[in-house]
Amino acid sequence: METKKRITFVVNPISGTHGKEFILRLIEKELNHSIYDYSIRKTEYAGHASEIAAHAAAEHTDIVVAIGGDGTINEIGRALIHTNTAMGIIPCGSGNGLARHLHIPMEPKGAINVLNAGNVKTIDYGIIDNHPFFCTCGVGFDAFVSLKFADSGKRGLLTYLENTLHESLTYEPETYEIENSTGTVRYKAFLIACANASQYGNNAYIAPQASLTDGMMDITVLEPFTVLDVPSLSFQLFNRTLDQNSRIKTMKDKSIIIHRAKEGVFHFDGDPMMGGKDLKVEIIHQGLHVIAPIRPKQMPSPPLNILQHFTDFIGRRPITSAIAQKHKQLLMLNHHILRRLSKK
Numbered sequence: 001m002e003t004k005k006r007i008t009f010v011v012n013p014i015s016g017t018h019g020k021e022f023i024l025r026l027i028e029k030e031l032n033h034s035i036y037d038y039s040i041r042k043t044e045y046a047g048h049a050s051e052i053a054a055h056a057a058a059e060h061t062d063i064v065v066a067i068g069g070d071g072t073i074n075e076i077g078r079a080l081i082h083t084n085t086a087m088g089i090i091p092c093g094s095g096n097g098l099a100r101h102l103h104i105p106m107e108p109k110g111a112i113n114v115l116n117a118g119n120v121k122t123i124d125y126g127i128i129d130n131h132p133f134f135c136t137c138g139v140g141f142d143a144f145v146s147l148k149f150a151d152s153g154k155r156g157l158l159t160y161l162e163n164t165l166h167e168s169l170t171y172e173p174e175t176y177e178i179e180n181s182t183g184t185v186r187y188k189a190f191l192i193a194c195a196n197a198s199q200y201g202n203n204a205y206i207a208p209q210a211s212l213t214d215g216m217m218d219i220t221v222l223e224p225f226t227v228l229d230v231p232s233l234s235f236q237l238f239n240r241t242l243d244q245n246s247r248i249k250t251m252k253d254k255s256i257i258i259h260r261a262k263e264g265v266f267h268f269d270g271d272p273m274m275g276g277k278d279l280k281v282e283i284i285h286q287g288l289h290v291i292a293p294i295r296p297k298q299m300p301s302p303p304l305n306i307l308q309h310f311t312d313f314i315g316r317r318p319i320t321s322a323i324a325q326k327h328k329q330l331l332m333l334n335h336h337i338l339r340r341l342s343k344k
């Protein structure tokens with residue numbers, strides 16, 4: 001008789017905004033018990049998920065499942081790299097960038113079904129200044145925001161967006177040099193994002209062409225922009241076409257060094273960290289096994305319903321009117337953003 005596989009579920013009780021008890025009940029009800037034995041651990045402090053996952057990997061547990069957001073996934077992922085233990089995800093964060101990229105359903109029942117299907121995929125991960133990341137890392141405005149509003153996700157994404165838009169008007173772009181495999185290029189930049197996955201989370205595609213399996217990092221440089229660029233930048237961020245904006249420069253590489261004038265903050269998977277003037281960022285090919293759906297051969301065409309993504313992003317209920325109506329609403333929304341920005 002074949003032995004059952006072992007799963008350890010790691011719950012971060014403080015991630016996202018919802019209680020986790022119903023997910024634990026759903027696991028008991030929906031997990032395929034004929035193929036899996038499972039245990040559940042709750043984290044008690046930051047860093048605990050890493051310890052639990054490292055212990056589970058040392059015990060040859062087959063799968064460790066993160067029940068949390070990208071911070072919890074980062075903790076578990078970095079403990080499982082280069083082991084035979086795969087990471088599963090039941091998304092519970094506010095952004096869920098890696099889960100979305102992997103097409104893992106946002107509803108717990110769908111995510112448990114992905115575990116039942118048990119398809120294993122091996123993905124790349126990145127390292128910035130010795131810190132592993134799985135989604136994105138970077139310097140500049142988004143690192144500044146990750147530090148300044150570290151807890152504001154809990155106060156609501158709309159507040160977060162408003163604060164972010166407000167700060168973006170006064171934020172001073174810095175000068176960076178990016179040393180890559182072909183030479184060194186100097187940029188004045190609002191932000192530099194190094195992407196393993198294509199999105200920050202909430203379907204905000206900072207590097208629309210990024211792949212988790214190509215052994216390459218997608219680097220997006222956002223050069224200084226004016227308030228007039230905000231509507232097109234925000235539209236393209238959610239429409240997966242940001243790389244077509246004239247303020248954006250993109251490149252792919254396995255390894256780069258970012259040189260800056262002074263030490264400061266960087267972020268990895270949205271968590272802020274202080275770093276030196278020179279930051280090495282590299283991609284390690286095929287370092288982590290994950291449980292994810294087999295990707296449909298034919299990718300759906302890029303989403304037309306930008307407004308829906310935008311409303312998902314700011315935490316409102318999706319709007320389901322006709323596409324023409326959505327475009328009209330989008331224009332109004334852009335107008336509204338412009339008005340708010342010019343008032344601040």
Ligand SMILES: Nc1ncnc2c1ncn2[C@@H]1O[C@H](COP(=O)(O)OP(=O)(O)OP(=O)(O)O)[C@@H](O)[C@H]1O
Nearest residue numbers: 015016043044045046068069070071072093094095
């Ligand atoms: N029991 C705990 N007490 C305090 N902090 C914890 C605990 N367990 C985990 N953490 C920390 O909580 C942080 C946030 O968790 P996580 O990123 O999963 O949720 P989130 O911030 O709601 O989601 P997202 O990253 O998608 O916005 C993690 O960086 C992790 O280190």
